[in-house]
Each structure stands twice: as C-alpha cells, then as structure tokens.
Amino acid sequence: MKTTMLLSISRVFFFLITIVSFSQNKQLKDHVLFYSSFDGKLSADVSVGDAMMYTAENYKKTANAKTGLHNPNVVLAKNKGLTGDALHFKKANTSAIFYKAHKNVGYSSKSWSGTVSFWLQLDPNKDLAPGYCDPICITDVRYNDAALWVDFTDHDPRKFRFGALGDLEVWNPENKNDDAKWKKRTVTVNEPPFEKGKWTHIAITFSKVNTTKSTFKLYLNGQFKGVIKDVNDPFTWEAEKGKIMLGLGYIGFMDELTVFDKPLDISEVKSVFELKNGIKTLFN
Template identity: 35%
Template sequence: MILARGEMLNNTSVNLCALLICICVQMDMAYASTPNGVDENDLIFKASFDGNGDADIAGGDPKLYLASSFAQRAEAKPGLNSNNIHLIEGEGILGGTLAFHRHSPEIIVFKGKDNLPPAEENMEGSVSLWLKVSPYVDLPDEFVDPIMVIDKAWNDSALFIDFDKGSEKEFRLGVFSDYSFWNPKDIPFDDISRDARPMLGLSSRIFLDQKWTHVAFTWQHVNTDKDAKASLYINGDYQGSLVRKQMFTWDESKLEIILGMNYLGALDELKIFNRALHEEEIAALYNNTLSSAATDNTD
C-alpha cells in the first residue's frame, strides 16, 4: 500500500510521540523508585545511628570508632563506650540519633577508605546530615566541627563544616586543597584575607533552638584544570558556592570521617554519595526525610 506524504508524516509523528512518552514514563518510574529521589547506587555510606551506631551502608569498614581526642584518633577503638556521647533511640529525625551531651575531647571516627569518593581525577561527592543544636547556648568558645573529612590536617586536603569560635558562631563550609597548592607561600592563616580563604560562611541563626536542621554540601571538578565548585545547602535551599581550582591528595590508610569535635548537640542520618547531587536532589533528601519523620510521628 502506498501512503500519501501527509499520512507518512502523521504516522511518524504518532510513533515519535509514543516513543517519547514511553521514555518519560520510564524515567519517572526510575526516579520514583529510588530512595529520596537519588539513585541508591550513588549512596556509598549511610549511618542512621539506629542500633549500635555502625553504618547501615558502607563501601568500606562500617564500624563506629571512639577516640579519646583528635590528637589520639589513630588509636580509636570500635564501639561507643563513652559517658559523653550516646545513642538515643527514638530521638532522631528518623529513629535513633547520636547525641553529644558533655563537652569533652572525645570524637567519633569512621574509616574513610571506600566510604568516601576517592581523590582521583575529576573528584566529586556529596555529604548530607541532620543537626539539632543551639549554637549560641550550647557550643563552647572553640572551633566546633560536627563533621570533618581528613587524612592529615584541617587545612591540608580536608572537607568540613564548623562553627567559628567567638560570639557570632559563624557556620562555615571549609574546602582546603593540598596545603602546598592553596597556600604555596605558607602565609599564616590569620594573615589571609577572608575572601582568600577557601571557606563559605553563614549566620548560625539558621539553626533554630532544638529544631532539626538539614545540612548538605557537594564538591565537583576537583583535581582538574577547571575551577572546582563546592556548594552548601541548608534545609534543601542553596546557600552559595566556593569556586576555585582544588587539588586533593588523600592517603586512604589515614583517611577518616570525624564527627563531633567540640560539638554539643545531636547528629543524625549521615549519608555520603559518590557524586555531586543536583539542587533538586538535595531538596528531595530534605523534603522526603521530613515526610518520613511526619509519618513516623503519627504511627
């Protein structure tokens, strides 16, 4: 049968539309089937702090370790045998939580090897966690780091969020390349202008007393010739980015995820992803966790 040109075009258009609809439906189904709108294959580490505190998902060692101090973190022991840090059932944003009750030098340590994206070419990743803290009431007049990723020193191939010491308690994202890369002249940190420091700061007033706050940060294009980008999100909302070249070198045998340095408050639902999540995905992590928490509270 010979079809007229118009009939051929109409049939082609119908078939193309059907194909596009099928693709869109499959994409929607794939997106909806993943937890919190993020592909579960991208989640490489999760600690919900239910049960004994060990990670629920881990590419490497899942054990929670306790160190007597930051300086003694290499001697950290597995398990949570502490009078200052506790796991509290039912007090988290979901399930249990990790609570830092008393000011002490003790810290929580997870091994970084295979629990973090490797420091290779075009390095990227994301960290998501929930904090309940009253910065102006609870925190000591010291640098306070709820989480730090480190293998050497705080200013040498390190990622962290912290509260600055002093009355303002500024909340900051720090992304420090290899020390010799970002500070080749070895300038004392206090002599480096605020704009030149690899940090992004916000007012701590975003943390409401005794309310859970979602914090997420991402990094991408690290260890490339282009500018890297590290972004900070609070309660699903984008807060800003550090844009500059970044070079990271990690010794994975010494790489650690450190929680709770000088911190007083609660920490929950720590997740680490092997890529930089998009803004919409960060918002989904926040909103869907709130929805799950609301459902739990009504059960």
C-alpha cells in the same frame, strides 16, 4: 462534567508526581556510598568500606583507636533522631570519634566528586562551649590540609561555615593566618537556621576535586547558600588514613549521615531534605 474532568486531571498529575519521585529516589539509592542512621547501632547501615565507628583519645592517637563509642558524653539517644535514634554529643567532645573514609567517600586523586548529607539539632548560641567546633571534618590529616568540613565559629552570634581547604603546602605553605585565602575557600552563613528542638539539614557537594575545575557548594534545608570555585588546590591523601571525623567540640544531636558518590543538584538536595523518614526511605 467539569468536576469529573478536574478530578481525573488531578489523579493523573498526582500519579505522575509519584512516579517521578519514585524514580528519583531509586536513582539516589544507587549513588549512596555510606549511610549511618544511628538507629540502635553505631555501625553504618550502608558502606562500601569499613562500617564500624571508632574512638581514640585524640586525633594524634588514632592508630590506637577502638571500635565503638568510648566517650561517656557521646551516646545513642533513643527516639531523639529525625526518625528513630540519633547521636548525642552531651559535652564538648575532645576525643577522636570517626568512621574510616577509605572507599566510604569515594576519594580519587584524579577527579573526586560527591555529597555529604546530615542533620543537626542544637541552638549554637546557647548549647556550644566557647570556641570553634566542627560537627563534620573529612580529611586524612587535619582541618587545614586537604579537608572538607563545616563549623560553627566563635562569633556572637555564631556563624556557620563550609570549608574546602586543599593541600596546606599549596594554598598556605607558610601556614599563616590570611583572611583573603580563607574567605576564598569557605562559604559563610551569617544567620544560619539552627534552633533548639528543630532539625536542620546540611548538604555539602564537591565536584571534580583534583582537577582544574573543582567546585564546592553548601545547602541548608534544601536551599543553596554559596559556592567555592576557581581555587583548584589539590587534595592529596594517603587514602587509607582518611577519616570522617564527628563532633569536634560539638554539643548537640546528629543524625542521618550519608555520603553520595556524586554532587547532588538542588532538586536532589531538596528531595533528600523532604524525605519523611530519612534516607532509609530510599531503601524501602
């Protein structure tokens, strides 16, 4: 009798968990602005704006960018992804490889919120070339002027950072090195969990940018790592020039690049991290 009752309770509990998970996944699906699985193609699986990937010689020559990949050291790696294929940067990348951010990141000059989610695989202390590298940088100009980015520092061992730097003329008008200003606008992880042969999930969230209540958070493998707040620098873009820049100086794998139109909370970030077959699970 007791065993039968316990089995019934277990079934009900499992059913409820399944329903909650399905409901949350459906809700997350409705908030996807952009998703590139890199499975057999470079173009995004889901996009509100331009779905194509672009390559230019460098970021000063993006007006001459061509669709597709035109760097032999950056390739689609068959069956090397979290699921399916992945983007592989085989040598330190100096070319401009990007998706257009216009509409794909939901930028607003009045109040901008969202989440950028992706996976990386590398050993930063062994794989990267000397110097800093930015796997992701989202801006219309450069890394220190109205930009969101993550980077690996040139320390030994390497540190991992999330930066949210508003208009350069506001936060650093003289463009001088100022550690206090940098630290206020970055989250630094001194011992990040990246390993060779192991995928690491990164999520950066941003809330109410271009208001007086902006907040930025970093998560690694579903765990909260830090917050940037009480800064409130404006992020002024020429929206159509915005770019999702990929793999600046990076060596390693990248997969499952996704932009949501809202800042995911920690339970939602964990849900994305735990998706067995990646973001495509949300669309099945």
